[in-house]
Amino acid sequence: EEPARTYRLVFEDPEFAGAEIICRRRVPMRAYLQMAAAEGRNDPGAVEAALRVFGDQVMESWNVQHDGQPLPADGEGMLDISPEFSMLILTSWLAAVAEVPSPLGPASSDGGTSAEATTLTGTASISPGN
Numbered sequence: 001e002e003p004a005r006t007y008r009l010v011f012e013d014p015e016f017a018g019a020e021i022i023c024r025r026r027v028p029m030r031a032y033l034q035m036a037a038a039e040g041r042n043d044p045g046a047v048e049a050a051l052r053v054f055g056d057q058v059m060e061s062w063n064v065q066h067d068g069q070p071l072p073a074d075g076e077g078m079l080d081i082s083p084e085f086s087m088l089i090l091t092s093w094l095a096a097v098a099e100v101p102s103p104l105g106p107a108s109s110d111g112g113t114s115a116e117a118t119t120l121t122g123t124a125s126i127s128p129g130n
Contacts, residue, residue, distance in 0.1 A: 003026075004024070006025055008022055009093065011088070019063065022060045025097060031058070032094075035050040050090060054078055059077075066080060078090075
């Protein structure tokens with residue numbers, strides 16, 4: 001069974017500074033494809049479905065609040081934040097999981113390499129959780 005690992009999304013943009021989102025790194029390919037298909041589309045139904053899938057199947061926790069009240073770390077919470085922030089979260093995670101990780105150190109003699117995602121350029125940094 002694949003290990004359960006996470007990404008921690010931390011936002012550098014001053015507007016979202018302090019927001020931290022813990023996301024699963026590995027999800028079923030079906031969920032990934034549904035979210036990736038909605039990226040950049042102008043189909044509100046597909047985008048809503050993708051945000052719900054992200055919130056319900058990918059996001060483990062976050063520290064996001066609205067008017068001083070914590071928002072639930074689920075699909076409903078993803079729909080309660082601004083379109084700009086919700087799409088930034090989704091596209092940052094999609095870019096991180098789709099990125100082919102670079103090897104950490106020299107390749108082993110058995111032909112395999114160890115790999116770990118580290119950071120994503122742009123307004124979100126992603127670091128391995130566990």
